[in-house]
Amino acid sequence: MVLKVRRFDPSTGSVRYDHYDVKHRPGMTVLDALLHIQERIDDSLSFRYSCRGAVCGSCAVLVNRVPRLACRTQLDAVMQGTDTLELKPDPTIGELEPFNQRFEILVEPLPHFHVLKDLVVDFHKFFRFHEATEPVFRAPVGLPDRELRLEPAAVKELEVYTNCVLCGACFAACPVCGKNPNYWGPAALAQLYRFAIDPREPQDDRRWAQGNHPDGWPACEFFANCKLVCPKGVPPNLAIGAARRRFGGPSSEPLTTETGEAAKTEPVAPVPAEPMAPVPAEEPMPESPQRDAGDAATAPDEPPEGGEQNSVEQSRPAGDSKAEPNPDCPVVPEPGDGGTGEPNPA
Ligand code: SF4
Ligand code: FES
Numbered sequence: 001m002v003l004k005v006r007r008f009d010p011s012t013g014s015v016r017y018d019h020y021d022v023k024h025r026p027g028m029t030v031l032d033a034l035l036h037i038q039e040r041i042d043d044s045l046s047f048r049y050s051c052r053g054a055v056c057g058s059c060a061v062l063v064n065r066v067p068r069l070a071c072r073t074q075l076d077a078v079m080q081g082t083d084t085l086e087l088k089p090d091p092t093i094g095e096l097e098p099f100n101q102r103f104e105i106l107v108e109p110l111p112h113f114h115v116l117k118d119l120v121v122d123f124h125k126f127f128r129f130h131e132a133t134e135p136v137f138r139a140p141v142g143l144p145d146r147e148l149r150l151e152p153a154a155v156k157e158l159e160v161y162t163n164c165v166l167c168g169a170c171f172a173a174c175p176v177c178g179k180n181p182n183y184w185g186p187a188a189l190a191q192l193y194r195f196a197i198d199p200r201e202p203q204d205d206r207r208w209a210q211g212n213h214p215d216g217w218p219a220c221e222f223f224a225n226c227k228l229v230c231p232k233g234v235p236p237n238l239a240i241g242a243a244r245r246r247f248g249g250p251s252s253e254p255l256t257t258e259t260g261e262a263a264k265t266e267p268v269a270p271v272p273a274e275p276m277a278p279v280p281a282e283e284p285m286p287e288s289p290q291r292d293a294g295d296a297a298t299a300p301d302e303p304p305e306g307g308e309q310n311s312v313e314q315s316r317p318a319g320d321s322k323a324e325p326n327p328d329c330p331v332v333p334e335p336g337d338g339g340t341g342e343p344n345p346a
Contacts, residue, residue, distance in 0.1 A: 057165030092178030161194035186226035186236030193239030
């Protein structure tokens with residue numbers, strides 16, 4: 001079995017594809033193959049992983065042009081075509097790297113992220129959108145006289161969204177993330193929805209209003225790739241559809257949640273939320289791309305400023321990476337943010 005892996009060397013800026021012959025073992029995953037390559041064939045190959053059990057969300061890569069968790073993707077199933085996903089084409093992605101699907105498995109970094117080295121991408125912007133949703137429980141004003149309890153039905157509904165492991169697969173599969181670098185993306189909006197429907201939070205309209213700006217709920221175009229690729233079964237498109245209906249906007253999604261229950265769509269007057277403090281600009285990113293110590297299998301020596309633009313320059317849509325900051329978007333752009341919307345050359 002041959003893995004065709006995209007390599008990016010930040011010290012020279014060069015891109016190439018390497019072919020690795022991997023002796024197949026039953027039950028082998030893409031991550032097992034990458035570890036085998038790193039340990040036995042080429043120790044310069046960089047990729048992220050941690051839990052090896054689809055829990056930490058670190059190992060997402062493109063496998064045959066589909067964003068997947070490497071630790072959860074069986075080589076057999078990909079080779080035999082029993083594990084395939086038909087995604088809506090992403091017009092923001094540039095030239096595709098050819099590969100022979102009968103003999104090769106193509107492994108590349110996630111699109112719509114800067115590449116730091118080989119398969120390691122920069123999650124900085126993705127997490128800033130996540131942070132902008134203020135993903136912490138907002139307690140009601142005044143101390144409740146007893147614990148806040150959830151009915152089993154509410155737990156079931158929330159659980160669908162709390163399962164997110166922040167792997168970025170949905171962000172990579174979403175064509176809107178490719179063309180609009182200010183779009184918060186499916187994961188952040190699904191997280192916002194999770195808090196908006198939490199019956200323990202104050203029942204005002206603040207959470208809904210947080211996403212009601214041009215780069216939030218209204219920006220989604222319902223490609224629905226997010227739900228298809230999510231390894232944890234999170235349906236961001238359903239969350240966004242429910243939010244859109246709440247504000248009287250168009251939605252192409254059915255009025256049910258993943259659990260088959262009616263989504264919370266009672267129309268409410270969209271009262272303005274208390275203004276959100278803009279997300280403060282952060283300290284400059286450290287040079288290391290590692291999410292956590294030991295996270296990346298091989299740390300890049302010296303990533304170039306902003307990392308590689310995960311793109312084919314000539315096929316980049318005009319103005320994509322230079323999008324103007326949206327004055328209504330509460331996330332303050334930072335230098336280097338613009339690259340998130342780059343197409344993938346693969
Ligand atoms: S919603 Fe799914 S695909 Fe998106 S970041 Fe969360 S776990 Fe990953
Ligand atoms: S190593 Fe794949 S999700 Fe943790």
